[in-house]
Amino acid sequence: MKLAVYPGCSLNGSAREYYESVSIVLEKLNIEYSEVPDWNCCGATAAHNLNKELSLVLPSRIIAAAENDGNEELLVPCAACFNRLKTVQRNICQNKEVKAKVSSSLDQNISATIQIHNIVEFIRDNILQKKDVEFIKPLHKKVACYYGCLLVRPHSVVEFDRMEDPQIMEQIMVKIGAEPIDWAYKTECCGAGFTISNAEIVAKLSAKILEDAIDRGAEMLIVACPMCHANLDMRRPMIEKILKKEVKIPVLYLTQAIGLALGIDAGKLGLKRHFVPVLNI
Amino acid sequence: MARIGVFICHCGENIGATVDCAKVAELSSRLEGVTYSVDYKYMCSDPGQTLIKKTIKEQNLTGVVVAACSPRMHEPTFRKACSEAGVNPYMVEMANIREHCSWVHDKGEATTQKAVDLVHMMVEKVKNNKPLQSIKVPVKKAALILGGGIAGIQTSLDIANAGHKVILVEREPSIGGHMSQLSETFPTLDCSQCILTPRMVEVAQNPNIELISYAELESLEGFIGNFKAKIRKKARSVDEKACTGCGLCTTKCPSRKIPSEFNENMGYRTAIYVPFPQAVPNKPVIDRENCTYYKIGKCKICEIVCPTKAIRFDQEDEIIEKEVGAIVLATGFNVLGTDFFPEYGYGKYKDVITGLQFERLASASGPTLGDIRRPSDGKIPEKIVFIACAGSRDPAKGIEYCSKICCMYTAKHAMLYKHKVPNGDASIFYMDIRAAGKMYEEFVRRAITEDEVHYIRGRVSRVYEKNGKLIVKGADTLLGGMPVEIEADMVVLATAGVASQGAEALAQKIHVSYDTHKFFTEAHPKLRPVETNTAGIFLAGACHAPKDIPESVSMASGAASKVIGLFSKSEMTREPLIAIVNRSAPPVYSSCAGCFLCISACPYQAIEKEELKDHRGKIMKTVAKVNPGLCQGCGTCVAFCRSNSIDIQGYSNEQVFAEIAALLNNDTV
Amino acid sequence: MEFEPKIVAFVCNWCTYAGADLTGTSRIKYSNDVKIIRFPCTGRIDFMYLLKAFAEGADGIIVSGCHPNDCHYTSGNFHARRRWMVFEGLLNFIGIDSRRIVFSWISAAEGAKWAELVNKTVKSIQELGPYTQYQKVAGTFKKEVTNG
């Protein structure tokens, strides 16, 4: 199976460390992949509210590009991109008109049969279940796995295990020697797209998430979405104001945590790029 | 040689105005086999019928064609009239020259000609008709009732009181079903046990009712009026005759920490136990999974203490065979598990319970003797939240349908809570309040106004524990979707009502159809709600769909009256318009090649295998046989049979061929 | 004069026959070229009957019964539906014009639909003309001519 990775905008900007960790983990586990050639923005959170056609065509161009390049699988680390691509793929496959429309705008016939993976399920199915990976540096930490919304909703589209109480990240964490906690906010919204337009709300929502994680004894948060990461990591000053206390809990990307357990150097995993320092690892 | 009489009806102007009836009569008389034809103003009128009868006698007719209105209207009338005059009713056909001719075409040649054609068609059909005798099926006047909940109890009592034998089979050690678990009942708040247990006792004492508890249906053969049921009576390990029900054994049994099913696992019972004090029969059962003796071979304390030496450790399952004429399914319902609602934390948090568990808490005979106490620490909850539609009306995760009873019992629960904890605080998250029923809406209003229950219209997104409290996060859609957070001490989920487990297997065992939710399906959604598609098997109560007590009871009485009706004669008569597999002389015996694919085509399981034997009893051939008791005469098997070995009386292949030919070759007239 | 096709309708007793009765009671007029043969259920209708009707000189055929799930016998129409789906394919392949056979679901409440169906069918069969091709084979053709 030929595998392509679609980084999307965030993974080349605000979430570089995510891409770095994804790449190095894949390399370490010698999984071959190529970046989708000449990729474009997926339209993310904005397009589908503003221009329906655009929100269909942008992702389909990415899918087409990946398929034209002879790929059968497409890994999309960014939860938002994943959500868009999956949505559009479903549209194309279920609705002939959409398919026709998209094909004409791309002027090529798009099949959209490529398998689109989010990072979490990809790691479980294609790594932990296939290879027996040795985690030389088990991550002996209490972790709170935070899924956010884009990864798990809408269930009909993303088909991600149990939308209200997903378990996959926890399973992965156990594998790498960490101890996932049971908490209440794993699928609550972090404020996502409001991060620029209405930081207040973002801070408030993110604060609740962090607070619950801390109260329940988590030593770090594990995420799989650049947006969540930004909000939880970057908005600390405001969050601390709201909670009226220091909040030092670090927020790691799933792949960073795995990287650490694989014994990859923190620097190579981009752990030094975080606002909240990831100490004593 | 056929001697057919044709009777053309004017139906006043209805036919006469557009069709030249006299001409139709005149032309019909020329048809081969027609010895007499006449037109008359009103054939269905008394003189009309007399005219037919008179002619039959005078002309000694062998068959009759009445050209008038639709057979769906007057076929019975004319068939009856003719049989009174000595012509077999199935030698009478009607040509529909009103609905299908005079009323839908303009006056004229063509219309008259069509009337003639229709008459011609029926004349040719009648020539191929055969005199038929209506089918008589003997009826064994005993009923088998499966399920001893309130529905089963009601049906049994009604049938038994009408003087017929009843065999009531209950899966559990005692009858009573879910109703016996309930505390008070809406909308009257009278105690469930108080109204149920007298009925249970009646069952036990009624000489016409044979109660077989702790038993299940093993297999069923036969058909309406003539079923043969095998019932597996599970080993109770107690001799019911010897046992006096003193209960000493249950007090002495050492293994006492077994979760009690009756208390929805909120209390404990012993290994030898009676599910609840008022159980009928009031005889204990040994639960062999948990009995020390069956586990390690030692103990036998119950045997030692039993004053009447009624314990039978070596007792085995017993198969009881019964012959019955009718069966009523009253297997009831179950409450849905909540595992697909992880966000509500059922099973994770002790104080998130189901409605049925709350019933036990509220019940005076329950584990807390009627106090509302948290399972976790026995504290009385100051704040309680009820979540309605926990699974119902939720195609995404639960079930599409409305469980119907939850709105009412949730209101009741909140009320009971307020009565027991007057200064407590009760909130209900709901989608809609469905309180359609006598005094139901008033009941809900009372909960809201008098008992100050907070009704919050909206769904709950998550329940989680935080410093000893259950945080209930939801939305109030009447306040524009405003988020609501309640710190509750206890959460009650109104879990959906679903088909009782084993319903599907049972349905397949006795060949009744069931819907996608495993509820048994009625023969007709409006007009035959208590019958199944298998003749002689009826439905009562929640095994058909979620129902409250009054509904279950009325349905039960409905089913009972159907059974009593069936039992009112020692034979039942059925229309002989049924399929028949041909038989012929040896060596062929029957042209049926025995592929038996017709069996899968029959909607009524009316086709069975029959072994044809020679005079020495050697099996010569196995062929299909249609059971006249079950066949409803749809004819699907007839059209399906490749060797045309099945034909259907009244719509036989020969009749149809004759009709087609007659209809299309009108050059003869 | 306009060609008057001979059309036979094979209908079930519980839905379409009753539906046609309703057409009558509501006095909706339709062409008298269609004549109804009554069956207990569409499941009863043998595919050979259709061939026989053509052989006997029918120019068109209507087959109609209860809508899916409305069958008086719960599943007769489901069986019929499969039968017709397969039969239609075969007839097409053999060259028997399946436009001459009209399948329809008409309930006891759809009196108007019945009239409409009849008139539509009559019209389309008129366009197709008499089914001489099959009638020639059946040897019933000449007879048709003589009685015009």
Added chain:
Amino acid sequence: MDKLQKFVFDILTSKEVTLVIGYENGSANKPRPAFIREPSDSERLVFNEKCVLNLTVYLGTHCTNNPGKVAIFATLPALCSILQLASEHQIQTADLLVIYCKSNDEFEVFDDINKIEELVCKEEVVIDSKNSVLIETISKLSVEERFEYWTEQFSKCIKCYACRAACPLCYCTRCTVEINQPQWVHSPSHALGNFEWHIMRAMHMAGRCLNCDACANACPVDIPLNLLTKYMIRDIKEKFGEYTFSVNKGNLLSTFKPDDKETLIR
């Protein structure tokens, strides 16, 4: 002695079976059915690509009359045939040993019908290219032309019913053509009767045809009547999604799905 003969020799000597239905060389080395009861006769048996005759047509009579177990050479269509016959209660699979032959020294032996079903499930029923082309060309004709084509073909028919005799699934005790009350099929071999016979035959094969071509091979006047059933196989696949053989799935026309296609119904 090749492997196949050796195997037959052994099972006959060991009395595991008392009859083997296989092929032997007939005139001009054309294979013909052979019924072997003596171990010594097993040398007569052959198997090669010319062995296409579907031997299961003999199962009905020979199985029932034969004391003891019967072994039979089977090609793929024959395997389907065995499943279908079993599902239609025409054979006792208990006393049947099936030898699925690929060549005279490569074969698989089945005494469990379910194993056969497993194997057959994997093999999709496919129409060979030659016939697919024919079907295509015929389908392209206008409806009248198609009728003409078949009128011409059927006009050859002499109603010898060899097609019926050769088909393992035509086992009725009394075929419908032999019924004259009512006359389902016009008996003389005239156009009408021929149409009725061939249409009826095809319809009776709906969802059952084994795609073994026995009927066409048997036809003395070379009517391509296997095209009818082959076309239906294709059509059924299209309309109902699959075309499979199974011991207990029931027959295409004796079962249904509430959501079956109903494209033709108004």
